Amino acid sequence: MGGYISALFVFVAGCAVGSFLNVVRYRLPRKKGFVRGRSECPACGARIAWYDNIPVASFLVLGGRCRSCGAAISWEYLITEVAAGLSFVLIWLEFPPAEALAYFVFASILIACAGIDYDLRIIPDKLTVPGAVLGIVFSVTLLSGPSRAHSLLDSVVGMLVGGGSLLAVSLLYKAIRGAEGMGGGDIKLMAMVGAFLGYRLALLTIFIASVGGAVVGLLHSRRATEGMRAALPFGVFLSPAALICLLWGEDIVGAYLALLR
Numbered sequence: 001m002g003g004y005i006s007a008l009f010v011f012v013a014g015c016a017v018g019s020f021l022n023v024v025r026y027r028l029p030r031k032k033g034f035v036r037g038r039s040e041c042p043a044c045g046a047r048i049a050w051y052d053n054i055p056v057a058s059f060l061v062l063g064g065r066c067r068s069c070g071a072a073i074s075w076e077y078l079i080t081e082v083a084a085g086l087s088f089v090l091i092w093l094e095f096p097p098a099e100a101l102a103y104f105v106f107a108s109i110l111i112a113c114a115g116i117d118y119d120l121r122i123i124p125d126k127l128t129v130p131g132a133v134l135g136i137v138f139s140v141t142l143l144s145g146p147s148r149a150h151s152l153l154d155s156v157v158g159m160l161v162g163g164g165s166l167l168a169v170s171l172l173y174k175a176i177r178g179a180e181g182m183g184g185g186d187i188k189l190m191a192m193v194g195a196f197l198g199y200r201l202a203l204l205t206i207f208i209a210s211v212g213g214a215v216v217g218l219l220h221s222r223r224a225t226e227g228m229r230a231a232l233p234f235g236v237f238l239s240p241a242a243l244i245c246l247l248w249g250e251d252i253v254g255a256y257l258a259l260l261r
């Protein structure tokens, strides 16, 4: 029973963090301050009262519309809140508290990056570079606990392999196609993922994201003529793939190795 109550509390807290991540998602790339400013409707600029700004619940009560002007609030913002709530619960159930705390930060940065990449096709260095540094710092503090035995070396090697392998793919793509394939934002995002997850799960992240991107790209190119590259930015796949690897990556690697035997 106590387990359910704490999981519910973590879910609600995660949704609240997701609500803050929406503010980051909207304001950070537009160079607006987001620590002191109050939330406002992007359509009419009306300030959003606290009771209309309760994660998930307000969206449902208001029917997804602004109370002052009736403009539709993007359901994509609801996804950020629910994604944060869900990933916080899953992390909470999987890891001891100190490690869960580090992974809450990791998941938050990933979700913000995915949202901004989806909106604007950029991944801000302001999120990924401090994220990579935190991954290294956590490897000798919060993540030095029993469940993963995540060492400083794992973290540094993970960062180099995570970022380096996407850099190599990007250079190769440029040499063959003569066009920019992957942005520097994806490379730095993967450097952060490697710093948190180590090199094996970083590579698995890239693999899962590539498969996901290829499937969505194929579905998309059947409808549109602009082809696979236009479908969705890669960061939208890398972030959830990294969360999947955080939660179930070791199981996936283990199952794969057992298949080989």
Ligand SMILES: [Zn+2]
Pocket (backbone or CB within 6 Å): 041, 042, 043, 044, 045, 046, 066, 067, 068, 069, 070, 071
């Ligand atoms: Zn409005």
